Each structure stands twice: as structure tokens, then as C-alpha cells.
Amino acid sequence: MVLLILSINAMTAYTIKQASTQDLRILSPLFDAYRQFYHQDSDLALAETFLKERIDNKESVIFLATDDQGKGLGFTQLFPTFSSVSAQRSWVLNDLFVADHARKKA
Numbered sequence: 836m837v838l839l840i841l842s843i844n845a846m847t848a849y850t851i852k853q854a855s856t857q858d859l860r861i862l863s864p865l866f867d868a869y870r871q872f873y874h875q876d877s878d879l880a881l882a883e884t885f886l887k888e889r890i891d892n893k894e895s896v897i898f899l900a901t902d903d904q905g906k907g908l909g910f911t912q913l914f915p916t917f918s919s920v921s922a923q924r925s926w927v928l929n930d931l932f933v934a935d936h937a938r939k940k941a
Contacts, residue, residue, distance in 0.1 A: 849908065854897040856890050859883050861907040862899055869910075869932035896926070902937075909933035 854862050863883040871877055889895040889912070896915075900908040912930035917923070 848903040849900055850903075851898055851900045854886075854890065854899040854910065856887055858899050859887060861901065861905070862886055862897065862910060865899075865907045865910050865932060865934060866930075868934065869930060872932070895929075900933075900937075907934060908937040 852858075863879055863886060866886055867877055867879050867882040870882065886897065890897065894914070895912050897910055897912045899910050902908055909932050910930070911928060911932075913926040914929050916925055916927050918925045
């Protein structure tokens with residue numbers, strides 16, 4: 836499923852979709868920048884491997900936002916868990932990142 840969002844103020848189209856391994860070229864640099872924001876050393880290979888394993892093993896769901904030219908704007912990563920009280924699956928929003936160039940644009 837792909838969600839297209841039109842920003843009236845910026846006159847720009849944004850696309851949000853569930854990421855797959857085909858999106859790693861766009862997603863990995865965003866994830867690397869996210870880790871650097873939290874004072875981790877840049878390691879693009881680590882970022883790509885980590886994300887690929889999560890996607891391949893269905894251990895998380897990642898949503899990727901791109902602009903109308905396919906440039907990565909940001910992502911969010913959710914991890915599944917279970918709630919004993921509601922006796923059902925729930926999701927933990929663990930990671931949320933917007934690239935510097937995309938902040939405060941809409």
C-alpha cells in the first residue's frame with residue numbers, strides 16, 4: 836500500500852509506503868543519519884544489514900517517506916509486541932526520523 840500526500844503549502848507531493856528490501860538504497864542513509872543523531876558512529880553497512888534483517892525476518896514494519904523525485908525524507912520503524920490486557924498484538928513505534936532537509940517543510 837502506498838499513501839500519497841499532497842502538501843498544499845509547499846506544493847509538493849510526498850509518498851509514504853511500507854519499505855521493502857528494494858528501498859534499502861534510500862532507507863539505509865536515513866537510518867545511518869538517525870543513528871548519528873543519537874551519537875553513534877556512521878556505519879552505512881551496519882545500517883543496511885540491520886534494516887535488511889528486520890525486513891527479511893519480518894521483525895519490524897518500516898514506513899518510508901519520499902518526495903516526488905524519490906528522495907528519502909524520513910522513516911518510522913515499528914516493532915510488534917503483545918498486550919496481555921487486551922489479549923492482542925500491538926506495535927511499538929521505536930524509531931522516527933525526518934532528514935534535516937525535510938524538516939519544517941509542510
